[in-house]
Amino acid sequence: MLKATIIVKLKDGIDDPEGKSIKHSLNLLGFDSVVNVHVSKYYEILLDLPKDEGEREVQEMLKKLLVNPVIHEYELRVEEI
Amino acid sequence: MLKATIIVKLKDGIDDPEGKSIKHSLNLLGFDSVVNVHVSKYYEILLDLPKDEGEREVQEMLKKLLVNPVIHEYELRVEEI
């Protein structure tokens, strides 16, 4: 079994309204020291495939579905479990 | 400056409709080998605090806003940057 861990982040320079809104809420709650918040999606995908094939498959998923290259960048880790 | 990285996940046993729906979509797209998908939130918070104080502060944030212990568990890493 493979586990792919993918973090889909907004690219630098793209506004992150969710991060901003959470920063705002944290500031409201009195956490004045918060300077910045970024929020990303964190996917864990279990795959029933051998490692190399699995990696290719996940790349396909990223391309076909999980990432819009105009606004996203991602980190990917595939490991056997 | 501190950077806190927090992953907020659903606890085991809590049904994850979002993950399920994405798994279903991936299967429909022909990614038959996908066995399970989990989606979590990934926060990066920049704090203007010394390390130990920062850690305490982040714990508080988790408690007050970011995590509901009834359904969530989390991973936390605080590092100086």
Place this chain on the structure above:
Amino acid sequence: MNYKKIVDSVYEIELLNADENELSEISDELGLALSLDEMKKMQEFFRGLGRNPTDLEVHAIAQGWSEHCSYKSSKPILRKYIFGIPSEHALIVMQDDAGVVEFNEDYAYVFKIESHNHPSAVEPYGGAATGVGGIIRDVLNMGAKPIALVDPLFFGPPDYSKNLNKGIKHPMFLLNGVVAGIRDYGNRVGIPTVAGMTYFHEDYMNNILVNAGCLGIVKKDKIVRSVVDRAGIKLVLVGGRTGRDGIHGVNFASKILDENSEEERQAVQLGNPILKEPLIHLVLEANESGIIYGMKDLGGGGLGSVIGEMCHAGGVGAEVHLDKVLLKEQDMAPWEIWVSESQERMLIAVEDKNMPALQSLCKKWDLEMSVIGETKPEERLVIYWHNKVILDMPLEFITAGVEYERPYSIRALRKMQELPPEPRYRELMLRLLSSFNIASKEWIIRQYDHEVQGKTVIKPLQGVVGSETHGDAAIIKPLAESWRGIAVTTVANPHIAKLDPYMGAIYTVDEAVRNLVAVGAKPSSLSDGLNFGNPEHKEIMGEFVESCRGLGEAARALGLPYVSGNVSFYNEAFGKNIPPTAVLMAIGIIKDIRKAITADFKNEGNRIYLVGKTASDMGGSEYYRVVRAQSTIAPKVNLEKTKKLSESLLNAMNQGIVKSCHDISHGGLAVAVAEMAIGGAVGAELNLENMEHMRTDFKLFSESPTRWVCEVAPEHAEKFESVVKESTAIGKVGGTSLKVRDGERWLFNIHIDTLRESWKNALKRYIG
């Protein structure tokens, strides 16, 4: 506890020879939440059969007898006051999952309100979302298309700054979570959320209330009943899979919140709108093609309640194969499958010949189905697990449940009313507009898609676009080819009900009528959401009895039936009970939506009328709360007048001579007029001297019932006065500020932008 394995995952419980201690132990260990008396009744039954029960049988009975399923504390009271109010138009009343009332010759509307309090207190997002999901199913399962949602919500004060009890979350966190849950569910399934309430009171601090209501529309000849009255009909489970979710949710809803509630995780679900959305389509298409014999949704109580009630109502029995149920987790025991409350499931009864049609619909909508049993002539329930009988009982015993005449006591009221010094009017006005129960709820309303389906012809926010005010009710135009509309509103007044539950209940019914009439709709029927504390306390039971008495009397006097409803008891935490909270979802009919009225002032120069008489009972008023003055005198309602005045006002509206109308509620006349000015982006000038003689502050801020503010063009003034008897000319529309005097004495002059700022920004500070 003494038990013996029968087959895998099924055990025999040693009940026949259990002593009292052991009976209580069994209830505790299995989490049955049954009293000793109830355990004894169960024991007696199985002694009659001469055998021990299986664990499944014990769970099935416990569930059938839970407060939530059997209404054991409330039934006798509801029967006395709430049920049986005669109505010409009601078609199905307090029988199935939602009430059905005639809309026009061919169509009926279907609606119900329900609570989802405890799950939402523990997990606001998922709790509120599943609350919405549940109420949609109740309407859908009558064969109706859901066309609107409402969400009355009750929280502690958002500016609460004292220490929180362990396990209790801050109102701001809860409010954000609840609203997000309702938004993400309602918006995704494509049903507009068009009305609601957001109410704040200290006494909800430890126990919030999340109620949700749904309205649907159905052709009369397509109404589906939750009844199967013939043997040999197949029982099919359609939609989501069955998991451990919500196990003991029903009992959980009948339990008191304490520090350990956070551990009751199984009772928490997140809800899956993207399963529900296709399920709605599937059910409606199946119904349209006439293949549904009977249907019931799986709500609190799961398969157990559904199959039992559906067959019992039709006088048949059933055979069920639990191993045929599709599971989320493969290792579930039969009793878990039987009581599971997994959402997004429907039980559809179909004849064999229609099975292929149902199968192809499931394929189209990508939903799973499984045939889990069929109905039988004898009124017994027999359950199999891999071909072995693991439950065999008469249906009657499971579904009949128990009833209690709980003792109650009614608090004596000492009537008193302080007279505060006269306020500084300008300052008070702005404080009232920014008080949480009056301030703008726009932040919430706009997060709900209140226009999806394109039928919301009177919106919750009304007036000049960009400067809208609160409306009193929303109007849905359900049919493309008819001008007829359905008005919907929700009301509750916990401040008044806390003082005097009886009067508070009557006041609530009056306010429902006020809101509906304000938009030009004739009140048609009600659904009651009764939220109360722990009924095992005599005084709380007394509050419940008094509330029901008031609700019943008022509705009866007005000819308005309660066609559906819900009781939520045990809203108690840390020894504190919520105030009596009778929430009404009220429906009105407007024959022609082109005659609907909104609350925003329309034109400079128009006259402003106060309709109804003002009294000086200040108990429960926002004014007294803000200035911290005491009064125990709840406003009195004259129901005869409610009826007469609303009829005459509707008459005037029908003649097209009312330009805008707003009912007078929180904050009194002054706030009502300010809201109308905000929405119209135009000022007004008032002189209070023609009102009945009383203190000026009472004239402005009294919340006495059965009153409206109306705007009338000068050329219609005479006609209006002759049609609407109790009308007093109090001013005219115009300018850019609200100017108020009483005779020669000027009270305040506030620019409408200032009014709007106070009103709009008060809640914003505390939310997302």
Place this chain on the structure above:
Amino acid sequence: MKVAILQMEGTNCEEESYLAFQKSGFEPELIHINLLKEGMLENYDMLFIPGGFSSGDYVRAGAVFAARLKAKIWKDLVNFVNSEKPVMGVCNGFQVLIELGLLPGVDGISDEPKAALMTNDSNRFECRWVHLKKERDTVFTSHLPGRIMLPVAHAEGKFVANDKIIEQLEAQKQVVLRYVAPDGTIPNYPWNPNGSINHIAAIVNSYGNVFGIMPHPERAFFWYQHPDWSRNAREHGDGYYVFKSLFTSIFEAKNR
């Protein structure tokens, strides 16, 4: 004149869209993506992707719908677009067209997204009415007055793309509708409800037959759907004119 209205789990504006097309003289048909087969599209004069939350929008608004269409009928879609028949997506449908690469279409169809409709600046779903300014006539807007009002209802409607794409869009006059303030000036929030670059509310591809619009014309088809109808009388809702434009131009194209 047949319109194919696509639906899948979570699309939820198909009914009012159906009604608007029907009332405008079209023969609309709802087609579930699960029943969509290769070769089917040819039989229609127009393709419409309605609003909603297809597949929950869990990954990203419109992403799953687009991926499934691509997997199922990509060739047919390309042919349909190349045959110059109109394709329109509203709200979630606009998001789908972007994710498919059919829009912005500054130089034809692209095989990966060249723009995004991302989370509103306010970070929330908002349902409100906006003022719009028509920037040009297309088959979708020829009968539309210069200034209209329509409702928006979305959480992800902020149009973004890189500078080059935006320049091209503007240069090729592909922006069809822009948000404006009530007095016609530059719209701050909430008049630009989501923070879209250049206040973009609706665009067409360079050829002009693929149209994506964030606000909902189908929800403003009748006058009584406007929020201020008791203040301002209208004969039709402003959205009506989009359908009228379409009907007229498809009719003309057919009879040419």
